[in-house]
Amino acid sequence: MKAIWHLLRRELRLALRQGADAAMAVLFFVLCVVMFPFGIGPEPGILARIAPGVILVAALLASLLSLDRLFQADHEDGSLELLALSPPGLEAVAVAKLAAHWLVTGLPLILASPLLALFLNLPAEGFPILLLALAITTPLLSLIGGVGAALTLGARRGGVLLPLLVMPLYIPALIFAAAAIDAALMGHSARPHLLLLGGLLAGAATLAPFAVAAALRTALD
Amino acid sequence: MRAAPSPTAAASPGALLEARALTCLRGARLVFTQLEFSLAAGGALLLVGHNGSGKSSLLRLLAGLSRPFAGGLFWQNSPIAEDMEAHRARLRYAGHQDAVKPALTALENLCVWAGLDGLPDATGRAQAALAQVELSHIADMPGRYLSAGQKKRVNLARLALAPAAHAPLWLLDEPATALDRDSVARLAALMARHRGDGGMVVLSTHSAIDLPGAQVLDVSLFSADADDADGDDAADGEAA
Numbered sequence: 001m002k003a004i005w006h007l008l009r010r011e012l013r014l015a016l017r018q019g020a021d022a023a024m025a026v027l028f029f030v031l032c033v034v035m036f037p038f039g040i041g042p043e044p045g046i047l048a049r050i051a052p053g054v055i056l057v058a059a060l061l062a063s064l065l066s067l068d069r070l071f072q073a074d075h076e077d078g079s080l081e082l083l084a085l086s087p088p089g090l091e092a093v094a095v096a097k098l099a100a101h102w103l104v105t106g107l108p109l110i111l112a113s114p115l116l117a118l119f120l121n122l123p124a125e126g127f128p129i130l131l132l133a134l135a136i137t138t139p140l141l142s143l144i145g146g147v148g149a150a151l152t153l154g155a156r157r158g159g160v161l162l163p164l165l166v167m168p169l170y171i172p173a174l175i176f177a178a179a180a181i182d183a184a185l186m187g188h189s190a191r192p193h194l195l196l197l198g199g200l201l202a203g204a205a206t207l208a209p210f211a212v213a214a215a216l217r218t219a220l221d
Numbered sequence: 222m223r224a225a226p227s228p229t230a231a232a233s234p235g236a237l238l239e240a241r242a243l244t245c246l247r248g249a250r251l252v253f254t255q256l257e258f259s260l261a262a263g264g265a266l267l268l269v270g271h272n273g274s275g276k277s278s279l280l281r282l283l284a285g286l287s288r289p290f291a292g293g294l295f296w297q298n299s300p301i302a303e304d305m306e307a308h309r310a311r312l313r314y315a316g317h318q319d320a321v322k323p324a325l326t327a328l329e330n331l332c333v334w335a336g337l338d339g340l341p342d343a344t345g346r347a348q349a350a351l352a353q354v355e356l357s358h359i360a361d362m363p364g365r366y367l368s369a370g371q372k373k374r375v376n377l378a379r380l381a382l383a384p385a386a387h388a389p390l391w392l393l394d395e396p397a398t399a400l401d402r403d404s405v406a407r408l409a410a411l412m413a414r415h416r417g418d419g420g421m422v423v424l425s426t427h428s429a430i431d432l433p434g435a436q437v438l439d440v441s442l443f444s445a446d447a448d449d450a451d452g453d454d455a456a457d458g459e460a461a
Contacts, residue, residue, distance in 0.1 A: 007337070013324075077321070078318025078319060081286060085309050087309055087310045087338055089306065089309065
């Protein structure tokens with residue numbers, strides 16, 4: 001546990017020093033969403049209708065953006081080998097890396113989303129559920145994406161392969177998150193959808209570190 | 222012929238680390254077969270052989286980064302593969318890359334590794350280790366400004382983080398590249414002290430380095446195509 005905390009601090013310090021990654025994901029998220037009114041036209045009814053889906057898909061793409069660097073930098077300079085050989089082991093490294101990815105890219109997306117929801121004219125009753133759905137979905141994106149990033153590590157054209165591999169796996173999260181917000185907007189309970197999302201998150205959080213560690217081991221061999 | 226620097230037979234008494242009938246396969250290429258050696262506390266094993274003969278592959282096998290195709294590695298007669306966690310704790314590996322993060326200072330780079338080995342006072346040990354490679358004056362310099370030799374020295378300073386009793390096995394892949402003559406001498410002194418404390422060193426090198434009483438293991442002798450004299454430079458890394 002102490003080792004995971006130590007590794008997490010390393011990841012966060014590297015992310016803060018290098019800076020750009022976190023800011024890039026949020027900016028991409030904002031710009032991506034802002035494009036829609038320009039493309040569709042400023043019709044408030046239509047924008048309100050598509051707002052949940054647009055925000056979720058943009059968050060998904062923004063989270064994908066920084067994934068290919070998740071293990072690559074450490075792989076290229078040999079740090080990953082040393083991390084793999086460190087006493088805590090690759091599972092702990094995976095937990096720290098995935099948590100750091102969420103803190104650096106996922107959390108800012110959640111914080112930026114109310115502004116975008118306002119921008120797209122999302123009705124007020126959708127806001128709490130949007131935040132809640134994003135709070136469950138973004139870690140899920142980091143976890144699933146992390147497995148993809150580990151699997152494509154060292155692959156030629158890994159940066160292109162990664163979205164192809166990961167996006168289909170994002171679909172269930174997208175469906176339940178969008179359904180939760182839609183339910184709230186229509187005055188139904190969002191609870192079942194959020195519970196299903198939570199179930200996905202619990203499963204992914206349990207399995208992803210082991211999958212990531214196994215994939216990294218293969219990449220290092 | 223007791224003093225002859227040749228690989229000793231397996232299962233010799235006092236041996237801590239042993240390789241028995243080790244076979245390494247990279248892709249579809251058989252790198253070496255039936256490789257054997259044993260190493261006792263305080264021992265050193267110098268790996269020689271032409272490019273592509275499998276020195277790096279052997280070091281990666283010893284580190285547990287890859288698995289042997291056949292044969293096994295033993296620590297005090299028990300298979301290493303059975304307890305990788307204990308093996309990871311006892312080894313320090315330095316590969317071709319220096320793993321120095323450009324965004325972190327030299328000291329911070331070392332602190333990362335010091336904090337992972339479970340011993341107290343990571344910062345103090347990192348400072349002491351930097352002093353060992355005489356880099357204390359650049360402790361606060363970011364990794365991106367370090368020269369190749371300085372990065373190498375920061376990486377080698379990791380070896381000095383833990384006492385030999387804690388991490389007895391050093392696996393060094395070409396540690397002398399990019400180092401100036403003084404640094405090579407310091408590395409030799411570091412290894413001598415480590416061995417004096419009961420540690421072990423396995424290293425591959427093409428340059429002269431002072432390693433008294435080391436066993437020499439010519440990896441190319443165990444090559445599947447050992448008679449092939451033109452085997453030089455046949456893909457230093459893994460076969461594509």
